[in-house]
Amino acid sequence: MDKKFESYIEQIVKDLDCDKAEKKEIAEEISDHLKLLKKEYLEQGFAEEKAINKALESFGDEKQLRNGYKESISPYYKLFKISNWILFSLFSFVVLWKLIFIRLLERVINYSNGFPQSNYFYSNEAQTGFFVFNLEIWKLNANLIPFKNTINYIVNHDRFNLDIVINNTLGNILIFIPLGIFLPILFKRYTSFSKAITFSILVSFTIEALQFLLQIGQFDIDDLILNSIGSIVGFLFIKLIIKVQRKVQKPRLFRSRS
Known part of the structure; x- marks a missing residue:
């Protein structure tokens, strides 16, 4: 295919909100139309370079076509x-x-009222400062064994309030489902499964680390795992929705040119 045609088609399809297979299909159909137009102009006696330029001019402006495809994909x-x-x-x-934020705010208010201990970070009654600098207490607030706490919540659920069990198991999954949904919709770099989930893990890790460093929450590997499961559920759900939608309504902007 002529380099001008390739560049022209790339400008049209590169930012379309669809997968690689559909972009390829659209590009091939545009290419077929451009070749037919070029052939028509060659038969009219135009030189090849002139025929190519006339074909591109006849087919339309790249920006308008790209916007048209976007509207066709999603009105x-x-x-x-x-x-x-x-x-x-x-x-x-x-x-x-x-x-x-709310945990940090509660911590500051409690501290100003003479209660230095955090509601979300285990410490001892002898604590007087805002932060605890004690290795044993830090270890007590960190779990690096996968599913240790989750299994404990499930097996010994009668020892915990129901809201604690739900928040620390199902809640950790549900809260990250929207992230898995939004990433492929809003950010093109996260349309692939591996990149979206890697980013979700980084977000979850950052939140866990901030909670631990600010001593407003424990660092729990289970939270990372459950958050990641939530992102996976959200990602697969939106991908399925998009796939079904595109099968129902495929863009064929150039049919009117046939």
Whole structure:
């Protein structure tokens, strides 16, 4: 295929919100149309270079075609993107507020009222400072054995309040499902499974580390695992929805040119 055709097609399909297979299909159909147009202009007596330029000019502006494809793929593409950014921002705020900010605020208020111990970080009654600098207490607040605490919550559920069991098991899965949904929708670099899940693990690790360092929560490897499971569920769910949607409504913007 002519280099000009390749560059032209790449400009149209590169930012489309669809998978590689569909982009390839769209690119091939555009290429077929361009070749037919080029052939028509050659038969009219134009030189090859002129025929190529005429074919590109006749087919249309790349930006307009790209926007047309986006509208064809999703008629409410812009509204959809804006809505998802708003929802993602709200989700991020809620997660950070619940897991970091509100805990830190409670800790500061308790400390100012003469209660230096944290509600989420085990310490001893002799603690007087805001932070605990004790290796044994740090070890007590860190679990690096996979599923140790999760199994304990399930097996010994009668020893814990029901809300504690749910929050530390099912809750850790549910809270990260939206992240798995939003990543492939809003960020093209996270449309692949491995990249999306790796990013989710990094986010979960960062939250766990901040809780531990600020002494407003324990570092628990189970949280990382359950958060990652939540992201996987969300990612697979939205990928399935997108796949079904694209099978039902495939873009064929250039059919009218046939």
